[in-house]
Amino acid sequence: xxxxxxxxxxxxxxxxxxxxxxxxxxxxxxxxxxxxxxxxxxxxxxxxxxxxxxxxxxxxxxxxxxxxxxxxxxxxxxxxxxxxxxxxxxxxxxxxxxxxxxxxxxxxxxxxxxxxxxxxxxxxxxxxxxxxxxxxxxxxxxxxxxxxxxxxxxxxxxxxxxxxxxxxxxxxxxxxxxxxxxxxxxxxxxxxxxxxxxxxxxxxxxxxxxxxxxxxxxxxxxxxxxxxxxxxxxxxxxxxxxxxxxxxxxxxxxxxxxxxxxxxxxxxxxxxxxxxxxxxxxxxxxxxxxxxxxxxxxxxxxxxxxxxxxxxxxxxxxxxxxxxxxxxxxxxxxxxxxx
Amino acid sequence: xxxxxxxxxxxxxxxxxxxxxxxxxxxxxxxxxxxxxxxxxxxxxxxxxxxxxxxxxxxxxxxxxxxxxxxxxxxxxxxxxxxxxxxxxxxxxxxxxxxxxxxxxxxxxxxxxxxxxxxxxxxxxxxxxxxxxxxxxxxxxxxxxxxxxxxxxxxxxxxxxxxxxxxxxxxxxxxxxxxxxxxxxxxxxxxxxxxxxxxxxxxxxxxxxxxxxxxxxxxxxxxxxxxxxxxxxxxxxxxxxxxxxxxxxxxxxxxxxxxxxxxxxxxxxxxxxxxxxxxxxxxxxxxxxxxxxxxxxxxxxxxxxxxxxxxxxxxxxxxxxxxxxxxxxxxxxxxxxxx
DNA sequence: TTGAAAGCGCTAACAC
DNA sequence: GTGTTAGCGCTTTCAA
Numbered sequence: 001x002x003x004x005x006x007x008x009x010x011x012x013x014x015x016x017x018x019x020x021x022x023x024x025x026x027x028x029x030x031x032x033x034x035x036x037x038x039x040x041x042x043x044x045x046x047x048x049x050x051x052x053x054x055x056x057x058x059x060x061x062x063x064x065x066x067x068x069x070x071x072x073x074x075x076x077x078x079x080x081x082x083x084x085x086x087x088x089x090x091x092x093x094x095x096x097x098x099x100x101x102x103x104x105x106x107x108x109x110x111x112x113x114x115x116x117x118x119x120x121x122x123x124x125x126x127x128x129x130x131x132x133x134x135x136x137x138x139x140x141x142x143x144x145x146x147x148x149x150x151x152x153x154x155x156x157x158x159x160x161x162x163x164x165x166x167x168x169x170x171x172x173x174x175x176x177x178x179x180x181x182x183x184x185x186x187x188x189x190x191x192x193x194x195x196x197x198x199x200x201x202x203x204x205x206x207x208x209x210x211x212x213x214x215x216x217x218x219x220x221x222x223x224x225x226x227x228x229x230x231x232x233x234x235x236x237x238x239x240x241x242x243x244x245x246x247x248x249x250x251x252x253x254x255x256x257x258x259x260x261x262x263x264x265x266x267x268x269x270x271x272x273x274x275x276x277x278x279x280x281x282x283x284x285x286x287x288x289x290x291x292x293x294x295x296x297x298x299x300x301x302x303x304x305x306x307x308x309x310x311x312x313x314x315x316x317x318x319x320x321x322x323x324x325x326x327x328x329x330x331x332x333x334x335x336x337x338x339x
Numbered sequence: 340x341x342x343x344x345x346x347x348x349x350x351x352x353x354x355x356x357x358x359x360x361x362x363x364x365x366x367x368x369x370x371x372x373x374x375x376x377x378x379x380x381x382x383x384x385x386x387x388x389x390x391x392x393x394x395x396x397x398x399x400x401x402x403x404x405x406x407x408x409x410x411x412x413x414x415x416x417x418x419x420x421x422x423x424x425x426x427x428x429x430x431x432x433x434x435x436x437x438x439x440x441x442x443x444x445x446x447x448x449x450x451x452x453x454x455x456x457x458x459x460x461x462x463x464x465x466x467x468x469x470x471x472x473x474x475x476x477x478x479x480x481x482x483x484x485x486x487x488x489x490x491x492x493x494x495x496x497x498x499x500x501x502x503x504x505x506x507x508x509x510x511x512x513x514x515x516x517x518x519x520x521x522x523x524x525x526x527x528x529x530x531x532x533x534x535x536x537x538x539x540x541x542x543x544x545x546x547x548x549x550x551x552x553x554x555x556x557x558x559x560x561x562x563x564x565x566x567x568x569x570x571x572x573x574x575x576x577x578x579x580x581x582x583x584x585x586x587x588x589x590x591x592x593x594x595x596x597x598x599x600x601x602x603x604x605x606x607x608x609x610x611x612x613x614x615x616x617x618x619x620x621x622x623x624x625x626x627x628x629x630x631x632x633x634x635x636x637x638x639x640x641x642x643x644x645x646x647x648x649x650x651x652x653x654x655x656x657x658x659x660x661x662x663x664x665x666x667x668x669x670x671x672x673x674x675x676x677x678x
Numbered sequence: 679t680t681g682a683a684a685g686c687g688c689t690a691a692c693a694c
Numbered sequence: 695g696t697g698t699t700a701g702c703g704c705t706t707t708c709a710a
Contacts, residue, residue, distance in 0.1 A: 004703060015681040020705070028679055050431045052703030055390040055686050092389045092658075174676040181520040214676075319431075331677040337513040337553075338670040343687060354697040359689070367695055391687030397702045 082306030172207035176214025260284035421645030511546035515553025599623035
């Protein structure tokens, strides 16, 4: 049997109002009553009825969603799917979402950021791409007591905020192992960075660090040899690729979701022997995985990151639960057979 | 603005009671009013307030959990963890669970099964091990309109029940691929069945089928050769293992969670060159995975199966949502680097 | 500092 | 067939 506020009031010989004040620390109660009520709560183990609470509270909750704009790049569509799934699920609990998308420049970012701060949301789901600007923004959020959950990448400089996403370094480390599964005696590994970002804190750079780190940790083990080279391409498709780049290469690592660009080129030019490891289950990537051009994809479940982000806010703000502040998504290895 | 029953009643110029009857199909309403109210609902998009609904309903929900007893075998502990996590989470929504564990004999099973049927639960989470007995039991459940969700293995003979779990065949197929990653030119594959089950429908047999199927589908591809043999051991530890069994063997597939038994033997006898693929992240298995004795574990997330099973019942019975009837867990490939 | 009570939206029992 | 209403447990306001 679960005890109610009414019962507590009876047992303590006070009114419901007094019990409520004590439970919510609203003050204006005598110490005597505080002690009396707390003793009863302790003895009987009061748990608030979440249905009655929210019904009486009768408030709608507004969360802001603040993500990079999906400009022709499928990647940023995926978390939105998860967010929309969560939106549907939590609508009945009074949750509504406002979406904000910033372009890949810091002016657009700042403009929208200040709009969000002004609008007095109950919570914020945020994917920080620009490191310095994000820190400024997060500090503002802190000032106005706006609960934040970050996805995709973390900003550790501002604490007290939650993060749901990948361990980028470890995922690169994992990629190192995967590359070995199809290795030969002599391996020339090419790392291709296809990006417009310049941030030195970017996720893909941490992945590359993890990748190298794997080989450092396993130096001298086994008999296979690995040599590495890197190239950087502007984010404009495969026009910049040419056959020369791939001479002598038998292994390629693409540290972000753009591996389909390289896969397309490899397929066209019949470079079938090359092992290719990339990230994220974009439609195009999956196509080349099933084709056998891409060998491994590491999945960080961006869809679920979006869903879990909203769920985090819901649990924290509406249910007032204690939720873990950091959640690293498991690193999924995706091959043709478990896709 | 979300419309309420009260508003609908006003708009339709009927009472709340009438609206309620129409929404819940309780009958005893004139067709005229049904049409009027439905038109309004359609226009304004009524969604019931789940807080008010459950507060008024004010019922506790009792689910039965019916699983094989964990007799020294860690595997059946794991879904219970997930179930307990769900229990904690849904307690505040009025969910309570009763646990029943049956021993590995059909008499124990039947006895407890009839107890559950008598007790009039609101829902049932069930792991069917005994095929024929389970069909009988499920038919009884159907008769008394008890909603059921199955985990771990599915009984397809009785429809209208939900299933959350693995695609056993596909997971064996996947194991086939994994075995190839560390293959040489000539491979002798040993499949070790460590079990006390005799059911011809058992999960592990479907896994073996999938495993062979992979090699059939890839016959003639590549240059590696595979030969297969099988042994069956009673479920009594590694005393039955001997070095002779492993002569010439370079690959082992264990189609259930007992791979640690073989791993222990391999380690003791320094059989380091053998590739070992198994199932499930039992503590012991993980230990040997990190040790490098086990190469791959396929994870079917039994913990999450338990959690999702309870969540399914909650969503279906308390929230009255439409929930998918079959959910196949993704097949996770676990190696040292993403454990 | 405290008590009383309205009301959140829905369910279900009862009266007509 | 239909309308009325108590009550679920909590929040919040107003009065004392």
